[in-house]
Amino acid sequence: MAQRIHVEQAGDPRVDDFRELSTADRRPDRPGGRGFVIAEGTVVVRRLLASGYPVRSLLGVERRIDELAPDLAGVDVPAYISSAEVMAEIVGFHLNRGVLAVADRAPRPAVADLLRTSNVIAVLEGVGDHENLGALFRNAAALGVGGVVLGPGCSDPLYRRSVRVSMGNVLRVPFAPLEPWPDGLALVKSNGFRVAALTPRADSVRLRDLAAAGGKVALLLGSEGPGLSEEALSAADVAVRIPMADGVDSLNVATAAAVAFYEFAER
Structure with a gap:
C-alpha cells in the first residue's frame, strides 16, 4: 500500500525528484538531466504503475491521489499530497492534471527480441519533435504495431512531453535504437520483414x-x-505512398503513421 505523506512546504527535500521539471527532466546525457520517467495525470500515472518501470514516488493534490487508490493498493511507494499552490512551486509550473509520478528507466529490449515478437513495426529516422513522437506511439498502441525502432535524429520517447502526448503508451509499446544506420536495416530484413519507406514520390507503390x-x-x-x-x-x-488530393504532397508524420498502421491492422 502506498504511503500517503502530506507535504506543506515546497522546499521539502522528499519531493526533490519533482523539482523544476521544465528544466530537470532531460535525458541522462544532457546537462542537468536525471533521466527519470515522468507521468502526468491519472490516466498516464495508471499506465506507469502498470508498466515495468520502477516507480519512485507520486506527487499530487489529495483528490487525484484518492482517485488512484485502487491502483496504489499493491504499490509500496510514497504518495506525497500537497495543495495545488505548493505543487506548482515544486514543479515550476501549474499542473492542471493534479498528479505526477516519477520512475527510473527500465532496460530496453534488443532490436532482435523486438523483431521476433512482431509482424508490423515502425522504423523512424529523424523524428525529433517530442509531440509527434508521442502521438506516433499512441497510434502504434491503438493499431497493434509490435514495436518502434529508432534510427538517428529521433527524440527520446521517455521525455515528459512524449509520455504525456502518447497518453502513456510509450510505456507499453517496446522500442529500441538501431545501429549502425542504415546498415542495421539488414537485421530487420533478416528477420523476415519487408522494409517499406513512406515517401510522396510518384513512382512509389500505393x-x-x-x-x-x-x-x-x-x-x-x-x-x-x-x-x-x-x-x-x-x-x-520498396517505396510506398499514401495517395492524396491534388496540391497536397505530405502528411504530419504521426498522421501518416496512423494511416499506414491502420492499413496493416485491418489485415
Missing part, C-alpha cells in the same frame, strides 16, 4: 497495395519537412 500482399513489414518513416534520407530510401525494399 500503401494499400503493399498491405494487400501480406507478410511482415517494417514501415520506415522520416522527419517532418525533409523526410527520409537518400541513404534510408536506398536501403528500403
Whole structure:
C-alpha cells in the first residue's frame, strides 16, 4: 500500500525528484538531466504503475491521489499530497492534471527480441519533435504495431512531453535504437520483414497495395519537412505512398503513421 505523506512546504527535500521539471527532466546525457520517467495525470500515472518501470514516488493534490487508490493498493511507494499552490512551486509550473509520478528507466529490449515478437513495426529516422513522437506511439498502441525502432535524429520517447502526448503508451509499446544506420536495416530484413519507406514520390507503390500482399513489414518513416534520407530510401525494399488530393504532397508524420498502421491492422 502506498504511503500517503502530506507535504506543506515546497522546499521539502522528499519531493526533490519533482523539482523544476521544465528544466530537470532531460535525458541522462544532457546537462542537468536525471533521466527519470515522468507521468502526468491519472490516466498516464495508471499506465506507469502498470508498466515495468520502477516507480519512485507520486506527487499530487489529495483528490487525484484518492482517485488512484485502487491502483496504489499493491504499490509500496510514497504518495506525497500537497495543495495545488505548493505543487506548482515544486514543479515550476501549474499542473492542471493534479498528479505526477516519477520512475527510473527500465532496460530496453534488443532490436532482435523486438523483431521476433512482431509482424508490423515502425522504423523512424529523424523524428525529433517530442509531440509527434508521442502521438506516433499512441497510434502504434491503438493499431497493434509490435514495436518502434529508432534510427538517428529521433527524440527520446521517455521525455515528459512524449509520455504525456502518447497518453502513456510509450510505456507499453517496446522500442529500441538501431545501429549502425542504415546498415542495421539488414537485421530487420533478416528477420523476415519487408522494409517499406513512406515517401510522396510518384513512382512509389500505393500503401494499400503493399498491405494487400501480406507478410511482415517494417514501415520506415522520416522527419517532418525533409523526410527520409537518400541513404534510408536506398536501403528500403520498396517505396510506398499514401495517395492524396491534388496540391497536397505530405502528411504530419504521426498522421501518416496512423494511416499506414491502420492499413496493416485491418489485415
